[in-house]
Amino acid sequence: MERQHAPSPAVQGLGDASRGRLAYSPPRTQSAPSLREGWPLIAGSWTIFFLxxxxxxxxxxxxLVQWERAFGWGRGLIAGAFSLGGALSALATPLIGRVADRYSVHRLITGGALTMGVGLVLLALIQAPWHLYLTYTLAYLGFTLMGHVPIGATLARVFLHRRALAIGIAHTGMGSGGILLAPLIPLLIATVGWRWTLAVAGLLAMGVLIPVGATVFRRVPQAPVVGGGQGGQGYTLRQALGMWQFWVLAGAFVSANFALSGVGAHMVPFLADRGVSLQRGALAIALQAFSHVGGKLTFALLAERLQPRYPLAVAYALGGIAVALLVFVGAPWTAYLSAGFVGLAMSATTVFQPILGALYFGTMALGAILGVLFAVTYSVASAGGAVAGLLYDITGTYRVPFLAFLGLLVVGSLLVLATGQRQRPPISSPTPPAPEPGRRS
Structure with a gap:
């Protein structure tokens, strides 16, 4: 009888894709880490978001204010660098996700920390607008190499139990940085100036995040693959792109986050037009940051007890209520309630993208799938603030863009509900074997 040769890992990874199926892998015996066992990975992820x-x-x-005063540049010109940096970095996430699927994520973390740090140091030396656009984009690309897609895919693979809570805790670093660290930046600027502040920030990013990537993320545990689990199971990127749930989720994320980015960017100017002082406007932004942190934990806990689409739909509905309060009531007290609701809604997307991605598409190619979702979402959503500003310049009021944002948030909430339950578990596929000594990882 002819002896059959075992397929190579590359062929195993493809499985029986030609017939729309993926090959099953032999079960592994190791258990998934608990939150206590995996706390270094959660803490490392939190630190990346925080800084x-x-x-x-x-x-x-x-x-923005510092550069406006130093160079006399317009606010639109400066804000354009923020939008361009975010959009171009988002377009890189499909490639980043593929790298996260194929190789050890510690290379992305350390490389991203170095890139971000160098970008911030160069940002401290700018003299012309093109310097700003180039160096800010470089710094933001560095963060993107470390950020949502690699971390989301890694946490979803590792934590098969309490996955939502692990992702939620890690993502609280996003709002915590605004509460704890950002208020210190004006004090540092007043002491040493904005150039040295950016240089110190760049050195801090390299000094803290490179060791995090080289140690914590180098020892990421392999997720188990068991009969009915999700450790190394799922669809390829091509298969996911052919599923209607992918495009419904993408539509929900794009519509809701386009609206939320526009409202967030223009809330303080909107309140100023209504006679709310800048101090009270700043308080509203602080409340937004606090609710952003609390929302991530709250929604993560709800996602463990309910179908995740329900709390995400509620989050986007709360964003719609916030916009409705601003447009139809407009009283000063609504600023604080609206800011809290906007913070809650903003907190939801980055938590639920990896949760829903793992639920509908599995974790085998989750990095690539999240990369495409992230690119589609934020390359479009980053324009929300610019569109709101343009409509304000044309109409002289925020009523038109905010009413449009209200409609988009309603659409986003309904699209999330339309995804329905996962119809069947992702068919298993083997997790790539651990690299042998001397091979790249």
Missing amino acids: GLAILWHANGIF
Whole structure:
């Protein structure tokens, strides 16, 4: 009888894709890590979000004012660098996701930390607008190499139990940076100036995040593959792109986050037009950051007890209520309630993208799938603020863009509900074997 040769790992990874199926793998015996056992990975992820977004998101308005005063550049010109950096970095996430699926994620983390740190140091040396656009994009690309897609895919693979809570805890670093670190940046600027502040931030990013990537993420445990589990099971990117749930989810994320980015960027100017002082407007933003942190934990816990589409739909509905309060009531007290609801709605997407991605498509190619979802979502959503500003310039009021945002949030909530339950579990596929000594990882 002719002896059959075992297929190579590459062929195993393809499985029986030509017939629309994936090959089953032999079960592994190791158990999935608990939250306690996996806390270094959660803490490392939290630290990346904490440092990266405190500098490159929460502090954007602070540096905008500094550059406006130093160079006389218009706010639109400066804000354009933020939008372009975010959009171009989002377009890189499909490739980043593929790398996260195929190789050890520690290479992305360490490379991203180095890139972000160098970008921030170069940002401290800018003299012309093109310097700003180039260096900010470089720094944001560095964060993207470390951020949502690699971390989301890694946590979803590793934590088969309490997956939603692990992802939620890690993502609280996003809002925590705005609460704890961003308020210190004006003090540092007042002491040493904005150039040295950015240089220190770049050195801090490299000094903290490179060791995190080289140690914590180098020892990421392999997720088990068992008969009915999701450790290394799922669809390929091509198969996921052929599923209607993918495009319904993408439509929900795009519509809701386009609206939320526009409302978030223009909430303080909107309140100023209504006679709310800048101090009270700043308080509303602080409440938004607090609710952003609390929302991630709350929605993560709800996702463990309910079908995840339900709390996500509620989150986007709360965003719609926030916009409705701003448009139809407009009283100063609504600013605080609206800010809280907007923070809750904003907190939902980055938590639920990996949760729903793993639920509908499995974890075998989750990095690539999340990369495409992230690229589609944020390359479009980053334009929300610019569109709101353009409509305001044309009409002289925020009523038109905010009513459009209200409609988009309703659409996003309904699309999430339309995804339905997962019809069948992803068919299993083997997790790539651990690299042999001397091979790349």
